[in-house]
Amino acid sequence: MKPMRLQKFLSAAGVCSRRKGETLIQVGRVTVNGERVTTLGTQVDPDTDQVSVDGKPAILKSDRVYLALHKPEGYVTSCDHPGEKIVLDLVKSDRRLFPVGRLDKESTGLLLLTDDGRIHHRLSHPSFDHEKEYDVTVAKPLTPGVLKKLARGVAIQGKQTRPAQVKKLSANRFLIILQEGRNRQIRRMVGKVGHTVQHLKRIRVAHIQLGKLKKGSWRHLTPQERRQLLELVT
Template sequence: MSEPLRLSKRMAELGLCSRREADEYIAKGWVKVDGVVVDQLGSKVLPEQRITLDRQAHAAQANRVTVLINKPVGYVSGQAEDGYKPASVLVVPENHWIDDPSGIRFAPGHIKGLAPAGRLDIDSVGLLVLTQDGRVAKQLIGENSVVEKEYLVRVEGKLSDSDLRLLNFGLSLDGEKLKPARVHWQNEDQLRFILTEGKKRQIRRMCELVGLKVTGLKRVRIGNIMLGNIPTGQWRYLGPTERF
């Protein structure tokens, strides 16, 4: 027999929304199980039961925005720490990229609840995603995420062919073997890394293990979304038809 699961957890597993959003929708009576409204938090369902969202939940999701920032050095990805400001403070009208192709107009409500979908170290630059949409966060940083992240990494030191192979596969961090990566020379002092995971300071620590020192790190792509020409410190919206 199938074991019952919390409704909010099952909704997140199905990619309908995040668990936090699921609790919000349940409390508002926007969730049906096998056609019946379920509005009690903590309710459980069987895996085979059909879960649907009310049109009001779909409308709420449609109004949530995702922001792409070209993060400069000196900003942290999430909450302020050690006197450094979070990158979210950059999401103000004066920093909105004038060539934003999304067609979305800025509204004050777009700032509320923006959370980073992935880290970018304080001394790293490039593409950082902030989102109000739990579905986007789950896709990018969920336990089973396979979305690629691409980086240009400037390094100092010598790298043998065998150590380059190790960067591609064979290293471990925190007692766990790293997933296969794609690493190759971009030019004489810069490597291109493509990863599908994001351990804390992963690239810098990988480079240390093979005797390299990272002197610059820039994220240029997440999935299908490129950093492109967004100026440093500016941002744009993820467009309605764009997908990671």
């Protein structure tokens, strides 16, 4: 989408009329990418800039696509592996969709797909600390000490993982909530404490739940889920 004047953006987003938008800008109630803007005629790019009024995101009505997919085993999220089955093959769309973050070939569960570059770039970046929740089954029984080590964090390639929330579900199954997304992180963490992952399923990304979505199936995010997702990156 082409850049447009800030007051036109506010009007197109349904916040107010253009004239009222000019007033909001002049009195300092509008921010762009976290910076207060008071100059009329400031240009914004609807695809990349984050506009807020009184701290609340102003979202331009668009036909962007936001999907939740239950990724099965055996599919990769990258298109850079010729001969592999890719997750985009599971979704019938004429849009150029991008996976948000990673989920390795052997793992299953929730994967977000979108054609919104803001969401893809920001939520895929390792430094973006939204929560991700996983259901993990290992090969042998877990001890309290092992679970405490996972919760405290372990060293992977010389760098300590962040503290995590861990909850035991059964003798060899637990939930873990991470706020980082290093490559194959859970499998490597589990390996560090002397265990092997048998099954790994992501059940939540931020506020979006996998729920009862079947493997290989997908759905559009609800309006509330879309709104909350966009608020994460503003």
